[in-house]
Amino acid sequence: MSIAKNIEALKNNLPEEVTLVAVSKTKPIANLEEAYNCGQRVFGENKIQEMTQKWEALPKDIEWHMIGHVQTNKVKYMGPYVHTIHAVDSLKLLKEINKQALKNQRKINCLLQLKIAKEDSKFGLSKQDLVAMLTSEEVSQLSNINITGLMGMATFTEDKDQIKTEFQKLKETFELLKNSPLPHNTKLETLSMGMSGDYPIAIACGSTMIRVGSSIFGVRNY
Numbered sequence: 144m145s146i147a148k149n150i151e152a153l154k155n156n157l158p159e160e161v162t163l164v165a166v167s168k169t170k171p172i173a174n175l176e177e178a179y180n181c182g183q184r185v186f187g188e189n190k191i192q193e194m195t196q197k198w199e200a201l202p203k204d205i206e207w208h209m210i211g212h213v214q215t216n217k218v219k220y221m222g223p224y225v226h227t228i229h230a231v232d233s234l235k236l237l238k239e240i241n242k243q244a245l246k247n248q249r250k251i252n253c254l255l256q257l258k259i260a261k262e263d264s265k266f267g268l269s270k271q272d273l274v275a276m277l278t279s280e281e282v283s284q285l286s287n288i289n290i291t292g293l294m295g296m297a298t299f300t301e302d303k304d305q306i307k308t309e310f311q312k313l314k315e316t317f318e319l320l321k322n323s324p325l326p327h328n329t330k331l332e333t334l335s336m337g338m339s340g341d342y343p344i345a346i347a348c349g350s351t352m353i354r355v356g357s358s359i360f361g362v363r364n365y
């Protein structure tokens with residue numbers, strides 16, 4: 144199977160309102176070009192340095208999404224170009240993103256990560272902390288970020304019911320917050336959930352953005 148065929152097959156089965164983030168981490172530029180040439184414009188990476196090298200090498204109409212855990216001191220490297228940061232899980236990080244966006248006279252979209260998995264290894268905010276952050280005075284004063292939605296990762300398991308339960312929890316929190324009074328820089332439209340192994344379940348649970356790597360580019364060799 145080719146990358147172009149994989150993308151085509153994926154897109155044919157996606158509801159119109161679901162955005163496909165092509166997760167190209169560890170893959171060479173040539174692979175991204177192949178995806179680009181069949182119309183893919185949204186790419187996801189989890190290392191800032193690698194993403195920046197790819198941004199420099201590729202056409203400038205690509206939307207770059209940082210999907211990995213971000214260290215505050217590295218935000219500056221992607222400040223000039225990053226479109227959306229998916230796994231925001233602290234006020235400190237949000238403030239640094241705002242600072243770097245301001246420095247570059249632009250706005251950066253942020254998704255807050257809710258911890259839905261049972262594994263300890265997965266990052267993310269508890270529902271309580273997420274709500275507290277969203278409604279805090281400090282966050283409402285950040286002028287150069289847009290909080291555009293929520294993101295989550297389900298437990299890595301074969302148990303489809305468990306995955307479904309976790310995605311449903313994320314969707315419920317999303318709907319609850321969407322219908323609450325929120326600050327001017329917050330408009331919850333994006334629900335980023337679903338990867339190669341679980342995106343059909345995520346879509347059934349209301350995902351609007353899936354992050355798919357290996358089903359497009361093949362397995363990764365680290």
Ligand SMILES: *Cc1c(COP(=O)(O)O)cnc(C)c1O
Pocket residue numbers: 166168189210211296337338339340354355356357358
């Ligand atoms: C790597 C990664 C993905 C894509 O994983 P696949 O299983 O290859 O589709 C999605 N989301 C995050 C946060 C990732 O790190």
